[in-house]
Amino acid sequence: MITVLLVFVVIGSAYALFSRDLLHSTIVLSMTSVVSALIFYLLHAPDVAITEAAVGAGLSTVIFLWIIKQTRRSDP
């Protein structure tokens, strides 16, 4: 279970790194942090899971989306 989720995290991170569309990168990064919050919860660390979900999936996604809206969407 944890191995499957970790493989998902690696694939999502690689896609977020290499994608040319910054909006896709941001959404995949948010999904990745939700999955890693699930991993933290499965490893009996609920405090870290709450932090990861709130910071990774909530706050930083909002800020990234706002910055993409203010600048360009594509990575040159």
Add this chain to the structure above:
Amino acid sequence: MIYAMGIISIVLLSIVLGPFIIPDTLWPQTARDFLQHNGLNDTGASNLVSAIYLGYRAYDTIGETIVLLAAVTGALYLIKSLPMTHTGSMESRPELKGKTTIIGVTTGKLAPVVMLFGWYVMFFGHLSPGGGFQGGVVLASGMLFIALGREGYRGESKLNNQGFHLIEVLSLWFIIVLVCIPLVFGASILENPFTRIDEIMPRVIYVIGFNMAIGLKVASGLTLLGLLMMDMTHD
């Protein structure tokens, strides 16, 4: 280039993490047993993570809040001094085009629920997972949702930057007062001052106060950063 950097970092990570995964040794148990027996009595928090970062390692928490204050102050200074941008202009903004139903529902209906969850995480940080920092971040997410929704109605908005800065500075003062309270009661600094009393309630109230101060400080600081970035106009 970036592929080579990725491969190098994976190799380095496996070199670092390999010795922890491969052997079958027993994990150290001294610190775990110590915390399990003394955590509630020493700090008043039955959640052991809160017991560590508000009791045994409270210096680190205070340093972290001061770092956050410095970051917000620096961002405020930079944004105020940029010549091309201006903050807080109320008039002559074009109407937001992407004002759809889902944005309205998310910002109007979901944000109060998110903020309520943030308050819960802050208040019950000594019992359940969570604490000041996590609750503050959740609260800041809720307030940024509201800030996203109010963008079309900027003139009648009550969210302003001065209030958030005031809340942040006041909660820093509250943290400093809470740090100094043990000196009055004859305990050492950053120790929970009520450990010599037999009742458990004053200790718990002290920990809740600490959690609330840190949560308010984190929430106001992060909301202030978000609002400052949203008020920048891009030329």
